Amino acid sequence: MLAGQNRVELVYKDGKYSLHCAITGLIEKPEKPGDKLAAIDLGEIHAMAITDSSEALIVTGRALRSIKQYRAKRLASINQAMSRCKKHSRKWKKLLMAKRKLLAKTRRQILDLTHKITRKVTGWCIEHKIGRVAIGNLDGVQRNTSRKKAALKKQKSRKVNQKLSTWEFGKQTQLLEYKLSRVGIQLKKEDESYTSQTCPACGHRHKPKGRVFKCRCGYIEHRDIVGSLNFWRVNKYGEMKPQPTGKIIVKYLRPFVLRQKKVVVPAEPQALPKAG
Ligand SMILES: [Zn+2]
Numbered sequence: 056m057l058a059g060q061n062r063v064e065l066v067y068k069d070g071k072y073s074l075h076c077a078i079t080g081l082i083e084k085p086e087k088p089g090d091k092l093a094a095i096d097l098g099e100i101h102a103m104a105i106t107d108s109s110e111a112l113i114v115t116g117r118a119l120r121s122i123k124q125y126r127a128k129r130l131a132s133i134n135q136a137m138s139r140c141k142k143h144s145r146k147w148k149k150l151l152m153a154k155r156k157l158l159a160k161t162r163r164q165i166l167d168l169t170h171k172i173t174r175k176v177t178g179w180c181i182e183h184k185i186g187r188v189a190i191g192n193l194d195g196v197q198r199n200t201s202r203k204k205a206a207l208k209k210q211k212s213r214k215v216n217q218k219l220s221t222w223e224f225g226k227q228t229q230l231l232e233y234k235l236s237r238v239g240i241q242l243k244k245e246d247e248s249y250t251s252q253t254c255p256a257c258g259h260r261h262k263p264k265g266r267v268f269k270c271r272c273g274y275i276e277h278r279d280i281v282g283s284l285n286f287w288r289v290n291k292y293g294e295m296k297p298q299p300t301g302k303i304i305v306k307y308l309r310p311f312v313l314r315q316k317k318v319v320v321p322a323e324p325q326a327l328p329k330a331g
Contacts, residue, residue, distance in 0.1 A: 069159030088239035089184025092288035095176070095231075096251070096279050097191060100266065102172045102310065104279035105188070106178060108287050110304045111280050112179040114172050118310055119165060126161040130154065150301040158185060171310040179306075180240055188240060189290040190228055191247030245290060251282030258297035273308065280305060 064078040096104040102116035133154045140146045180188060232242040253260050254270040265271070268281040278286075278302055285295045 057304060061331070069157070069162070075297060080170065082116065088151065088186050089181075090186040091184050092287065092291055093180060093183070094290055095188060095190045096247070096283035096284050096286060097227060098279055098282075101279050102168075103176055103227070104277075104283045105176055106280060106283045106287055106303060107183050107185060107292070108303075110183065110306070111220060111283065112176065112306050112308060113277070114175050114308050114310055116172075119168050119172075121166050122161055123169070129157050131155070166226065167193055168310050169223070169226050173227065173234050175308050175310060176231060177195065177234040177238065177240075178180045180235065181238055181311055185240055188231075188235060188242045189245050189286060190231070190242060192244035201219045243290075245286075247282075247286045247289075250285035250289065250295070251278060253281075253295050254297065255281060255284050255288070256297060256300045258295065274300065276300075 066073050066075050066076040083241065091107050093105050093107045098104065098116065100116055100120075101113045102119055104113045106113060108111075133150055137147055140150070145202075179185075206236045212222075228242070229246065235242050252262055254268070254272060254274055255276070256274040257270060257272040259270055259271070263278050263281075266278050268274075268276050268278045282302065286298070288294070288296050
């Protein structure tokens with residue numbers, strides 16, 4: 056599909072109409088794209104962490120997480136209420152409607168946030184004269200594991216899967232690729248396994264607990280920065296290449312100015328009978 060200029064489209068989805076307008080010029084095009092390399096680490100606490108090995112940007116994922124937590128909570132209570140009434144009854148149908156509405160709405164909110172996150176990252180890339188960006192390819196990681204390993208992994212990561220669906224990863228990558236390509240920056244999908252467990256300074260491997268990576272050699276860094284820094288080196292030198300590593304200048308951004316109370320409006324609380 057061609058994204059034409061000055062294009063307006065009426066789209067019907069999830070039982071609602073929305074008007075899609077193509078607007079040019081939201082991201083300022085650089086005169087000439089840079090040639091530096093950057094690497095991205097995708098995650099749950101932070102939505103995206105990107106580094107060029109001396110500076111980094113972390114876009115927090117808190118807003119995304121709160122939408123998902125809200126969705127899970129509401130879904131659970133709707134499902135519970137549905138299980139208590141007769142299938143296909145009026146009440147049951149009402150609850151089903153509420154469920155569909157909730158899913159459609161939170162999906163739109165997540166998509167909107169994903170747009171904002173990828174826009175921030177694109178802006179950072181322009182500012183830092185980036186020409187190429189490496190991002191973890193999750194398909195590749197899944198394909199490369201053996202079946203037995205995959206089964207084990209599935210067990211372990213069920214919780215993680217709940218938090219971050221492949222749909223979201225795919226959407227984040229897709230939107231980022233689109234936004235970057237508009238300003239002449241290339242996005243490359245690469246395998247990123249284990250990059251967050253290796254110390255960038257001495258190469259010692261361990262699984263960090265919590266958000267801070269603390270190595271026995273004395274190296275301390277934000278865990279997400281470690282992941283993206285190692286990933287950056289893999290893409291730069293073909294290996295993680297531990298070496299004396301200084302502190303990276305980190306900038307934190309929210310995808311938008313928080314108005315959390317207005318982001319999620321509970322749909323028809325009256326459709327939900329109180330427990331008991
Ligand atoms: Zn170390």
